[in-house]
Amino acid sequence: MRKLLTATSLCLALAAPAYADVEEDLDYLVEQQVNRTMFEAALTAQRPLIIGALENEFRNMGMSVSDMDHFFDIFIDEFIEEFTETMQVQAREIYAQAYTEQEIIDIAAFLRTPSGQAMIAKTPELMQQGAAHGQIAGMRAGENAMPRVMQRIEREGIEFETPGILDQLRRSFDL
Numbered sequence: 001m002r003k004l005l006t007a008t009s010l011c012l013a014l015a016a017p018a019y020a021d022v023e024e025d026l027d028y029l030v031e032q033q034v035n036r037t038m039f040e041a042a043l044t045a046q047r048p049l050i051i052g053a054l055e056n057e058f059r060n061m062g063m064s065v066s067d068m069d070h071f072f073d074i075f076i077d078e079f080i081e082e083f084t085e086t087m088q089v090q091a092r093e094i095y096a097q098a099y100t101e102q103e104i105i106d107i108a109a110f111l112r113t114p115s116g117q118a119m120i121a122k123t124p125e126l127m128q129q130g131a132a133h134g135q136i137a138g139m140r141a142g143e144n145a146m147p148r149v150m151q152r153i154e155r156e157g158i159e160f161e162t163p164g165i166l167d168q169l170r171r172s173f174d175l
Contacts, residue, residue, distance in 0.1 A: 025104050028111065029107055035088075036084045051069065
């Protein structure tokens, strides 16, 4: 019996550090990938779209802001820290569910390499470039889709409450 208890204790003792390492690696993944720098890069990349949406929203509420860029900077300064902390907690849960323990260990090991650190360092810039290219691609795809959208609207019998909206859409897109 003593041998069984000793063997069981030894197994449990050996298993605990592995679990701790996975937990540390999970924390490391989140720290490296879900952080203020990444979110600031995403917000910078989307800044024109967000500011435009804010201006439209304020206009719809009958409000205007004298300096929307400065307003946005103030908002981000006050918003980003809490947002980052909340997202780190949620990302940790998501990563724990999405990856096996071995995958977490392997990904963390990669991120600790020079190549992994290069990837982390370049990600914010790549996000900004991707967003800029995505905005252009989205505008082109939207413009190119409109003739097909208009055909389907007519073919599938979609109606608008505002009279003449289809004519306005056609004029807006030179259709």
